[in-house]
Amino acid sequence: MGPIQIKQILECKIGTQVVVKGWVRTKRESKNAVFIAINDGSTIHTIQAVAESGQINEDTLRLITTGSCVRVVGLLVASAGAGQAVEVKIEEVEVYGTADPDHYPLQPKKHSLEFLREIAHLRPRTNTFSAILRIRHTLAFAINQYFNDHGFFYLHTPIITASDAEGAGEMFRVTTLDLNKLPRTDEGKIDFKEDFFGRETNLTVSGQLEGELGAMALSKIYTFGPTFRAENSNTTRHLAEFWMIEPEMAFFELEDNMNLAEDFVKYVIGYAVQHCADDLEFLQKRLEEEEKSKPQNERSMPLLEKLNFVISNAFERVTYTEAIDILLKSKPHKEKKFQYDVAWGIDLQSEHERFLVEKHFKKPVILTNYPRAIKSFYMKQNDPNPAEPGATVRAMDVLFPGIGEIIGGSQREDNYDKLVTRMHEVGIEPEALWWYLDTRKFGTAPHAGFGLGFERLVLFVTGMGNIRDVIPFPRAPKSAEF
RNA sequence: UCCUAAAUAGCUCAGUCGGUUAGAGCAUCUGACUGUUAAUCAGAGGGUCGCUGGUUCGAGUCCAGCUUUGGGAGCCA
Numbered sequence: 372m373g374p375i376q377i378k379q380i381l382e383c384k385i386g387t388q389v390v391v392k393g394w395v396r397t398k399r400e401s402k403n404a405v406f407i408a409i410n411d412g413s414t415i416h417t418i419q420a421v422a423e424s425g426q427i428n429e430d431t432l433r434l435i436t437t438g439s440c441v442r443v444v445g446l447l448v449a450s451a452g453a454g455q456a457v458e459v460k461i462e463e464v465e466v467y468g469t470a471d472p473d474h475y476p477l478q479p480k481k482h483s484l485e486f487l488r489e490i491a492h493l494r495p496r497t498n499t500f501s502a503i504l505r506i507r508h509t510l511a512f513a514i515n516q517y518f519n520d521h522g523f524f525y526l527h528t529p530i531i532t533a534s535d536a537e538g539a540g541e542m543f544r545v546t547t548l549d550l551n552k553l554p555r556t557d558e559g560k561i562d563f564k565e566d567f568f569g570r571e572t573n574l575t576v577s578g579q580l581e582g583e584l585g586a587m588a589l590s591k592i593y594t595f596g597p598t599f600r601a602e603n604s605n606t607t608r609h610l611a612e613f614w615m616i617e618p619e620m621a622f623f624e625l626e627d628n629m630n631l632a633e634d635f636v637k638y639v640i641g642y643a644v645q646h647c648a649d650d651l652e653f654l655q656k657r658l659e660e661e662e663k664s665k666p667q668n669e670r671s672m673p674l675l676e677k678l679n680f681v682i683s684n685a686f687e688r689v690t691y692t693e694a695i696d697i698l699l700k701s702k703p704h705k706e707k708k709f710q711y712d713v714a715w716g717i718d719l720q721s722e723h724e725r726f727l728v729e730k731h732f733k734k735p736v737i738l739t740n741y742p743r744a745i746k747s748f749y750m751k752q753n754d755p756n757p758a759e760p761g762a763t764v765r766a767m768d769v770l771f772p773g774i775g776e777i778i779g780g781s782q783r784e785d786n787y788d789k790l791v792t793r794m795h796e797v798g799i800e801p802e803a804l805w806w807y808l809d810t811r812k813f814g815t816a817p818h819a820g821f822g823l824g825f826e827r828l829v830l831f832v833t834g835m836g837n838i839r840d841v842i843p844f845p846r847a848p849k850s851a852e853f
Numbered sequence: 854u855c856c857u858a859a860a861u862a863g864c865u866c867a868g869u870c871g872g873u874u875a876g877a878g879c880a881u882c883u884g885a886c887u888g889u890u891a892a893u894c895a896g897a898g899g900g901u902c903g904c905u906g907g908u909u910c911g912a913g914u915c916c917a918g919c920u921u922u923g924g925g926a927g928c929c930a
Contacts (some may be wrong), residue, residue: 399889406889421888437880452888475862478880479891482864485923540929577930602928603854615930710926722924779930824930837923849921 376413381457383447391443391459392467397479398435400424407435407461412501415649420445422461431466437479438470438496484840491844491853499657502650503841506643507829511595513642514825517635518593519577523618526585526592528578533570534804541601542573543611550619574599579820580749580807582619583783586818587810593618595825607837608775610826612846618819625751625765625782628819629737632769632778633686636735636828641682644675644830651675651832657836671773674834686735686769689727691719692759693810694738697731698723704778715760718745721775726771737780741766748793751817765820774831778841780821787811 380389393411400406408417420443427435435441443464450456454499476490477497487494494500515525531545547567548554554565563571578594585592598615618631644651655674662670672680679769689697698713703726711720719738728736743752743762750764769778784790790811794801801808829841839845844853 397891399887399892401887401889401892404888406892408890416864417890419890450888453889454890472881476863478864480864480879481891486864488922598930600929604928605854606926607924610927613930774930776860827880827930 377409377411377416377418378413380418380447380459381414381416383457385447385449385457386446387445389445389459391420391441391445393418393441395435395437395441395470395810397437397716405432406507407441407443409441410496410501412495412505415498415502415505415653419450419455419458420461420464421458422464425465426461431464434466434469435464436470436472436475438472438475438477440467440470441465442467453624469759482674484837486846487739488839495611495843498653500840502647502653503829503835504831504843505650506647506654506771506833507841509643509646510639510829510832511825513639513646514595516642517638518591521591522589523593523620524585524589524595526578526582526589528575528581528585528594528596530575530597531568531572533568533572534580540576541599542576543599545572545574559603576600577615577822578617579822580804582617582820583807583810583818585815586619586621586820588620589619589700592620595819605848607839608827608830610838610842610845610847612850613838613842614825616823617820617824618817619815621818623782623819625767625819626819626837628780628782628821629739629767632767632821632823633781634735636769636778636823639828640678640832644678644682651678654833654835677772677834678832680789681735683736686737688737688739690740691738691742694719694723694727697727701726701731716742716744722768726774728775729772733772733773736770737767738770739765739767741768746781748797748799749783749790751784752789752793757847765819771827771831774827777827778823779822780819782817785811785815785817787815 374390374392376550377391377393380391388415391409391411396408396417398405398407398409401424405422405424405427407420407422409420410417424762425561442465443459443461445459445461447457448460450458452458477493482497484499487497487500495504518525545567548561548565554562557560563569566572570804577598578596582592582594594615594617596614597612599612600609601611604611618635618814620631623631651674658674671677677839692715694711695715698709703709703722704713709720709722709726711717711722713723727738728734740753740763743750743764746766748762753763753765755762765782767778767780768776771777775819784793787808791801794804826838826841829835830838833841835841841848
């Protein structure tokens, strides 16, 4: 199906007649020969096509520049030069599309990531971004594979939702109303009965609630789809549109949930290490170059070493109460180096999480049993524990070095009365989520689940520093060009 | 949204105390050389110094506002 790609061509036997179709990375001319490095994105490697001087006519040769697209027909031969095992001896060359060197922004040189963000339509043609996109694909594939192998069903939860009670953040409004001529009710409010769905609708901030409905029928489901948050977040870890993986399992308690999260993350990272060796090696070298400008003590582990470390070591599991204890006894707390005070009941700040993960444990950490007051209404309430100053819920956050929270999850409250009471306490109308509450009314069951930010996973695996560089076309405040 | 730094050639940056004609490397073009590896060497072209206003005899440089971007914080995945 379709032409053979460079990845396969590089593995063909010498003497094979091949057709190479791809984009020119560099062209080098010498007295006796012309060298063209071609890449088609199937691999990080280029294939070198060689022609005798004068073999390609002047007019055609002039059009072969960095960024142009070509088709080359020739024989795969052992390379006469060092640097590559095989090359294509050109018999015929055709230029599909030119790329005027005066205007094509990608030059055969290093570009800053900031500049490449401004040309997001072309940056997949760079080594760095094609490597990231191949790794991103591989991780997505591994995720589906893992869940399929473990008896999960891929549930497609809705993108458009009428529930604004999920409490996961600001939402994007979905409407077909004419914004210049909004229909009004008698009280002067916007009349959403006139809107497409006959009610207020938004883009989803989480598929969890619907995911729970699926788990209460299929036992184990997962969602993997786009998620939207209209928060005015300007950080290297946030996007307005991102992809989230949300497994939800009946008959899973918190412990099972943690075991699954850890096994799952290790599997998908391991899958990428196994299947993206070339790309990861390239990114590792790139990072090492970048780190050269940093002082010795700030340099981090080589990328592959870091990934293997995470795969082969057990995540540290501590309760929120234990974590607060560690922080209270920590040096930065005693020396008042933390910007935010530590006390039982606070929501842990970035600096606290970083201390626990990067300084204290030096490995991924799963924090559990957070105070009820700082967590969502749907989390299962723990029985009172004399060792804990206040009420807690069966929540779990998986914290990764450099990324922070990569997974947030919990065992869910399966007791109807407790759930309704909690909803009243936090100001959510139970009537609005009557369908959600029905699962607790009819055949309720212990169950649990979590949400994994896909881009944060890609960020960790690729070693990149900004989340806008691990999604093809990032959506962020004041930024939706491509 | 807050804090902070920045914006000068296609890209990455330098530009001293406010002073004459705006600097480099890479890229591009031309030539030389070479089974080359992001080739090398020589030369050439390339600038509304983010925008608006102000201070000044004189502003890339100082001041104010705005815009955009980087980093950090909050919100979270």
